[in-house]
Amino acid sequence: MLTAxxxxxxxxxxxxxxxxxRTFVRRYQHxxxxxxxxxxxxxxxxxxxxxxxxxRVWRHAGAFDARRGGAATWVLAVxxxxxxDAIRVRRPVMLDPGVILALVGPGxxxxxxxxxxxxxxxDDLHRVRDLLALLPAEQRSAVVLAxxxxxxxxxxxxxxxxxxxxxxxxxxxxxxxxxxxLIPEVTS
Amino acid sequence: MxxxxxxxxxxxxxxxxxxxxxxxxxxxxxxxxxxxxxxxRDLEDLTETVERSLxxxxxxxxxxxFESAVLxxxxxxxxxxxxxxxxxxxxxALVAAAALLLAALGIGxxxxxxxxxxxxxxxxxxxxxxxxxxxxxxxxDRATLVVHLDGGxxxxxxxxxxxxxxxGPYRAGVVVTxxxxxxxxxxxxxxxxxxxRRVRLVSTTGAPNLEATVDG
Numbered sequence: 202m203l204t205a206x207x208x209x210x211x212x213x214x215x216x217x218x219x220x221x222x223r224t225f226v227r228r229y230q231h232x233x234x235x236x237x238x239x240x241x242x243x244x245x246x247x248x249x250x251x252x253x254x255x256x257r258v259w260r261h262a263g264a265f266d267a268r269r270g271g272a273a274t275w276v277l278a279v280x281x282x283x284x285x286d287a288i289r290v291r292r293p294v295m296l297d298p299g300v301i302l303a304l305v306g307p308g309x310x311x312x313x314x315x316x317x318x319x320x321x322x323x324d325d326l327h328r329v330r331d332l333l334a335l336l337p338a339e340q341r342s343a344v345v346l347a348x349x350x351x352x353x354x355x356x357x358x359x360x361x362x363x364x365x366x367x368x369x370x371x372x373x374x375x376x377x378x379x380x381x382x383l384i385p386e387v388t389s
Numbered sequence: 390m391x392x393x394x395x396x397x398x399x400x401x402x403x404x405x406x407x408x409x410x411x412x413x414x415x416x417x418x419x420x421x422x423x424x425x426x427x428x429x430r431d432l433e434d435l436t437e438t439v440e441r442s443l444x445x446x447x448x449x450x451x452x453x454x455f456e457s458a459v460l461x462x463x464x465x466x467x468x469x470x471x472x473x474x475x476x477x478x479x480x481x482a483l484v485a486a487a488a489l490l491l492a493a494l495g496i497g498x499x500x501x502x503x504x505x506x507x508x509x510x511x512x513x514x515x516x517x518x519x520x521x522x523x524x525x526x527x528x529x530d531r532a533t534l535v536v537h538l539d540g541g542x543x544x545x546x547x548x549x550x551x552x553x554x555x556x557g558p559y560r561a562g563v564v565v566t567x568x569x570x571x572x573x574x575x576x577x578x579x580x581x582x583x584x585x586r587r588v589r590l591v592s593t594t595g596a597p598n599l600e601a602t603v604d605g
Contacts (some may be wrong), residue, residue: 235449
C-alpha cells in the first residue's frame with residue numbers, strides 16, 4: 202500500500218503537483234541526504250547532491266517505472282549515481298573506506314525512523330545487512346566499496362594490496378551471493 | 390567486437406550492474422542480454438541487488454531549510470519529460486534558501502532598500518575576465534535573481550553564493566550547466582536584493598569559478 206502511495210506521488214509529480222512533491226520530499230529527504238552524506242562524506246556537498254536528486258525526481262518522475270522496482274529503490278539509485286558523480290570529480294580526496302564500512306556494515310544504526318517510509322525498506326534493510334554479514338570480510342568490504350563509492354576493481358586492488366583479478370572476483374562473487382539471498386531464482 | 394557468450398556476460402554482469410564496466414564491456418553485455426532472456430534477467434537481478442543494497446545508508450536529518458530550498462526549486466519552469474525530450478532548454482537546477490537568507494539577515498534589514506537603483510545586467514565573468522553571462526534582478530511581488538550563462542560555459546555544477554552589504558556569503562542554490570547549452574537559473578529571494586554586491590558561482594565539480602559584481 203505504501204508503495205502504491207509512492208507511485209501515486211510520483212505520478213502527481215510527473216504532472217507538476219507540488220503537494221505530491223512536498224510529501225515525497227518529506228518522506229525521502231532523510232534517506233536521500235543520509236545516502237549522499239554516506240557516499241560523499243561532506244555535508245555541504247551532500248546537501249547539493251540531495252537537492253540535485255530531488256530536482257531530477259521532479260523533472261523526470263514520468264520516467265519512473267514501477268515494474269522495475271519501488272520508489273525508494275529508484276530514488277536511492279538516483280542518489281547513488283549523483284553522489285558518485287560528485288566524488289569522482291573531486292578525487293583524489295579519497296574517503297576513508299572504514300567509515301563507509303562502519304556506516305553500512307553489521308551492527309550499524311539506521312538513523313531516525315521516518316514512519317511513513319520505514320516499513321517500505323526495513324525488510325530489505327535487515328535482509329541486506331544479514332546477507333552482507335554472511336560474506337567473508339574481504340568480499341563484504343569489496344562489495345560495499347563498489348556499491349557505495351563506485352570503487353573499481355583496480356581501486357579495491359590497490360587499497361587491499363591484492364591482484365586485480367582477485368579484486369574482481371571478490372566484487373563479483375560477493376554481489377552474486379547477495380543477489381542469491383535477496384532475489385528468488387526464477388527458472389525459465 | 391567479438392560477441393559475448395553467456396559465460397562472458399555473467400562474468401561481466403556485476404561490473405555492469407555496479408556501473409564499473411568499461412564502455413566496450415558494457416556495450417557487449419547489453420548487446421548480448423538483449424538477445425538472451427536468461428542473461429537479461431540475470432543482469433536485471435544484479436542491478437536490483439545493487440539498488441536495494443543502498444537501503445543500508447543511515448537516515449540523516451538534512452540541514453534546516455533543506456526542504457523549503459528543494460521545494461522552491463520546483464516552482465521554476467515546467468516539469469520535463471524523459472531525458473532527451475525535444476525542446477528542452479538547458480538543464481537548470483536549484484535554488485534558493487529564501488527562508489535561510491531572511492533568517493541570516495535578520496529583522497533589521499528590510500525592503501526599504503528596494504528604492505535603490507536596480508543592479509540589473511551585471512556581467513558574469515570567468516577568471517580571465519571574459520563575459521560568459523549576465524545576472525539580472527526582476528522585481529515583482531517578490532524579487533527574483535536570474536543568472537544567464539551562455540553555451541560556452543563548461544558542463545558543471547555551481548553553488549550560487551551572494552554577498553550583500555549586510556554580509557555573506559549566502560547560498561542561494563545550485564545551478565547545473567550543460568556543455569554547449571545556454572542556461573537560465575532563477576530564484577525568488579525574500580531578501581533585499583538591491584543590497585547585492587557580488588554573485589559568485591562556485592564550482593563543486595572542479596570547473597573554474599565565475600563571478601558577477603556590482604561594478605562588473
